[in-house]
Amino acid sequence: MPKPRALAVLVPLLLLTATATACGSEQGPGAAQAGTVDPGLPVSGTHWSIKAVTVDGRRSTAPADARVEFTEDGRARGNTGCNHFGAGVVVKGDTLTVSQDEITEIGCPGDRQRFEKELITAFSGPLTGILKGERFTLASADGRNGLELTSEPGAPLRGTTWKVDSLLSGTTAASLPAGSGSKARFVIGEDGRVTGNLGCNNFSATARVDGTTVTVEGPAATTRMMCASAEMQLETKLYELLDGPLTYRLDHRTLTLTAPSGEGLAAKATP
Structure with a gap:
């Protein structure tokens, strides 16, 4: 500077x-x-x-x-x-x-x-x-x-807490379902583990990063809480998105994960 x-x-x-x-x-x-x-x-x-x-x-x-x-x-x-x-x-x-x-x-x-x-x-x-x-x-x-x-410094892919703030469909971004709260967030660890919360339950899984692709592997371990319908709706949607390889794009402090279908999510690095 x-x-x-x-x-x-x-x-x-x-x-x-x-x-x-x-x-x-x-x-x-x-x-x-x-x-x-x-x-x-x-x-x-x-x-x-x-x-x-x-x-x-x-x-x-x-x-x-x-x-x-x-x-x-x-x-x-x-x-x-x-x-x-x-x-x-x-x-x-x-x-x-x-x-x-x-x-x-x-x-x-x-x-x-x-x-x-x-x-x-x-x-x-x-x-x-x-x-x-x-x-x-x-x-x-x-x-x-x-x-x-x-x-403002940039945020690395690994070790950053990423807060999910919108859902993607092609080039269109939509806000999260009304009433789904602000719990949806995740961390991709240096050890290859991805942990967080996708709207209702806490989860833990293994993630593989290869080039510009992130793949969540194997079934995720989750808690078993029941939540409001909007939170459950968001959680179900995000679990579906994470079931397969996702192309990631890191733009300073914004992360997008996109499935081959064009659907995906955008997340912001927490302060």
Whole structure:
């Protein structure tokens, strides 16, 4: 991570090559062409955790999984704490001009829906950036809107607790069944064991990782509790998905497991 510098370091933060294009509240302060930078600058691989946003002078703490990253082709992508979003970014000096243009439509609980609206409002239009060590702030010209970011390390496949947060069907993501709770999570251990809870019962099994494929082998050992129907529905669905080889994709702190049928799950690394 570079040492604190002037605002002009924002350009190399966002661009790699010379031609590259929940929640609490408290009172607080307030697709286009890109520039050119030295291609040798060590700027790739930075992901940002969103810590808070400010809208009209009101500061709101972000959910733990809210994040954003800047790609090499002049775009930003991230998660609001509920939905994934994308935006175009134009950089001139220390100013980013952000144009929000895509967002998924997973239903959010009330507090996360409120934060999502605030984030989209704050992360739009021209924003001045300041980079200080691992902290990165963006603010509107009048200082009433802005974001507070910190650099975020990636999560390894093994040893991370992965919290299941959506079901996949092809390219479509759907939220978990209403009332299924938040117990569904698992860990793939260094010893080849996978343990966790898929909605109701705790389980343990053996997992083999081969290239980009994860295969849960043999019958899983489980507890025998009875749970609410939504929890049992989720558990049954996840056990069906885990019965066979799954292609995995690890994107920083998001893991997707997809069966040959196209069905699968998405999980987030817990903080």
